[in-house]
Amino acid sequence: MTDGTDGTDGRGGTGGSSGGSEPEVSDSLRTFGEVLKAFRKRARLTQEEFAERVPYSVQTVAKIEQGRRFPQPDFVERAEEVLDGFGALRGAARHLSRQPGLASWFRRWAQFEADAVSLNTYECRVVPGLLQTEAYARAVSFSVPPLPDEAQLSERIAARLARQDLLATNRRPPTSFSFIVEQAVLERHTGGEEVTRELYDHLLGVIDRHWNVEFQLMPLRQPKHAGLDGPLQLAETPDHRWFGYSEGQENGRLIQDPKEISRLHQRYAKMRTQALTPEDSLGLLKRMRGAL
Structure with missing residues (x-):
């Protein structure tokens, strides 16, 4: 899966079960x-x-x-x-390393992510790691075999929560974030209702406190969907170069080719028009929270 637990934001980036994806000690x-x-x-x-x-x-x-x-x-x-x-x-x-808990194939992308002036994320499997709670991260890690031991799990969660410092608005310059998340991901109730309730409250808090975060939900029914090829991320560096990242089972791929980056930009721009507006997404999230 993606996003920071074994590779990037969902489970990604925190060390999987095989070979090069094991986290390193810090x-x-x-x-x-x-x-x-x-x-x-x-x-x-x-x-x-x-x-x-x-x-x-x-x-x-x-x-x-x-x-x-x-x-x-x-x-x-x-x-x-x-x-x-x-x-x-x-x-x-100031000298702490962000490497531990991140899969080896995710680390280079994590460096781009840490320095990005803008970061666009589309996720269809799990809530992006930058938006997860500790309880949700635990639930995700325990959902996909093989199950981690307590030491591995602690490293994964520590790495993921540490990445959330990137959301801070006092960074100079602050990073501009755009998230598009499938409504179905939140409707899944990963970890149960208590975990989901905390997650919804956390998301509402992030949206309320962080003016640099734009959050959109892709509705359950969307006949035209530009993201059917799967999750993607785009990062803009301080010198305004763009890099992409995609992730699958047990691996991830850093994308640098300008033609591929252009295609990803087109898809992400299209998805922004297909997803609910930030205002409508916030309203739907509040209704979903109220229904729990």
């Missing part, structure tokens, strides 16, 4: 975790006491200290304040 995340733990112990705080002051869950603090979770920017800033880190934690965070 020394930088482990090192940051050890530094954080040392500062916490110097302050004579338990994980519970520190978690309350940050504030993050004890589970999140534990995973960051173990190097199994990528720390969010606001976590780093709060940790600096609470632990009097004199810039050490902030400096260490």
Whole structure:
């Protein structure tokens, strides 16, 4: 599948089951975790006491200290304040690697994604990884055999949640995002109603808080559909070059050929006219949430 769990956004990019798609261990995340733990112990705080002051869950603090979770920017800033880190934690965070948990064949695309000034994503299988909740990501990972062990799952989810920092509007320049997602993906209720309810609330929150995110739903009934060849992504680099990415079972493909990029642009532009408008998509999402 796609999008960040084994290859990119859905399951993609986080390490699959075979050979080159296994995630790599992150020394930088482990090192940051050890530094954080040392500062916490110097302050004579338990994980519970520190978690309350940050504030993050004890589970999140534990995973960051173990190097199994990528720390969010606001976590780093709060940790600096609470632990009097004199810039050490902030400096260490700048050198954290985003590679762990990403499939080897997804990493090059992830680099383009991280630097993109605009990113267009069409998804027909799962909610894009940049929009997933932790519970939804877990449900997706446990849906497709072979099932990961807890360490693999933690790396996958950490990598995916870390990528969501890209949505921040305080990036310079902020990335412009366009998402087109099949309504059927949300109607599937992956993980059950509780997971779906949280996912809907999360999506509504992202749309409300991020002016740089445009979200459209492709309706269940659409006789003319330019995306029948499957999911696709397009990224524009700071020097205004475009790259594409497509993903299938156990692999992904970076697309650089100008003719192929042109075809993908045509398809994506057509899908934007075939999907519900952002306003109508928001209304439908609210109705779907209300029906749960």
